[in-house]
Amino acid sequence: MNQSISSVAVIMPAAGSGQRFGSDQNKLFTLLDGKPIWEQTATVLRSHRAVKRIVMPISDRDRDYFVSVGAAAVASLGIELVSGGAQRTESVGAGLNLVIDDPAIELVAVHDAARPLVKPGELDRVFERASQTGAAILASPVTATVKQTLDEGQSCRTIDRSTLWLAQTPQVFRPSILRQAYQRHRGRPATDDAELVSRTGAEVALVECSAENIKITHPGDLAIAEALVNSRKQNSKTTNHDE
């Protein structure tokens, strides 16, 4: 990796409601390989030598958990807590306010707390690309045949998948670029930060990553994540699978 990148602040939004997961508490408290999902994610981030700060937006509903059950891990991982909002962009914006004036920070990365399977080598590559271009995100190519219907399934057509990518995180930006995107944001919904940056006219580079960097969204994703963790443990006995 580019050894010149030495100071990345990560905003790790964790203030979601997890409705699609269907649990009665934040899905991020669910155990994956013996640890809550949010803690698994923060552990991968903290292990990267360039990550200097981890700011975690949380909902007011979950604050009691993070200052009691989760407090030891929050402290040992050096996580800074901040109140998130009802929309993901509000949560990220709250985290951004905490790091934007830190002169030591070269890049701001936004990484879903719900993506515990990102690999160290993927962090290297997206940090490096963002340091070159100002804005870069992890993404994986669409490999399925994609149909579009405009009449509720009465008819359909195939979309050319060769131009389609699935946005993942981290999404990494020069601080000034992300600041401008959030200053200009007037509440029009956006499901990721790259979209806000694109709206300012800035270009966002795609860095291809493995489709294993899944977001825990639906209950079935947990079983997939457990299987991936187990398979990585088996493989790491013989090979370095950071890439």
Ligand SMILES: Nc1ccn([C@@H]2O[C@H](COP(=O)(O)OP(=O)(O)OP(=O)(O)O)[C@@H](O)[C@H]2O)c(=O)n1
């Ligand atoms: N208002 C919000 C919404 C989401 N997130 C975080 O952003 C990441 C991606 O969100 P996602 O998992 O897609 O959304 P949830 O709101 O958690 O789930 P759902 O859409 O199913 O309700 C998660 O780590 C989630 O906690 C957040 O910090 N604040």
Ligand SMILES: C[C@](O)(CO)[C@H](O)COP(=O)(O)O
């Ligand atoms: C940023 C993001 O991970 C892009 O995939 C985002 O959280 C996606 O949210 P979605 O509503 O599940 O697409």
